[in-house]
Amino acid sequence: MSPRESLSSWRARQNAAETSVVAAVAEVKAERDAEWAEARQAAQQAAAERKTYTRDDLLGADVVRTKLGWYKVVRLNQQSVTVDSGHSWTSVVPFAKILDARSIGGDA
Structure with a gap:
């Protein structure tokens, strides 16, 4: 001022x-x-x-991808997939959380 x-x-x-x-x-x-x-x-x-995966979509899948990465499929359940967590336990992933699924192929 x-x-x-x-x-x-x-x-x-x-x-x-x-x-x-x-x-x-x-x-x-x-x-x-x-x-x-x-x-x-x-x-x-x-x-x-x-895409929302269903049990039929995942029948032949060996690995699935979530927001945290790729996981080997251990068991296919009615509404989820049990995956190998890389530790001494397994993890359950609901179908809605699956971003991609692939079959590795080459069964030994």
């Missing part, structure tokens, strides 16, 4: 500056929210289009 400027004019200038900053922040938030909503919709659409 300069010595010649009155307090009320200084406050008016400050209020105008604050209003413009608030408007800019709101605009950035609106853009970010729109991008987030678009990304969320794309992810939901990709999930809806993803």
Whole structure:
């Protein structure tokens, strides 16, 4: 505030500056929210289009892929697959969590 400027004019200038900053922040938030909503919709659409495996699809599969990686199939259950976890135990993966399934072939 300069010595010649009155307090009320200084406050008016400050209020105008604050209003413009608030408007800019709101605009950035609106853009970010729109991008987030678009990304969320794309992810939901990709999930809806993803193949859901059934027991019949997995009958010949030797390995299955989840979001954590590929696993050897130990047993095929009614609604899930028991896989070798690489440890001393096995893990159960529901069909809905399977991203891909493959048969290695070459039975020995």
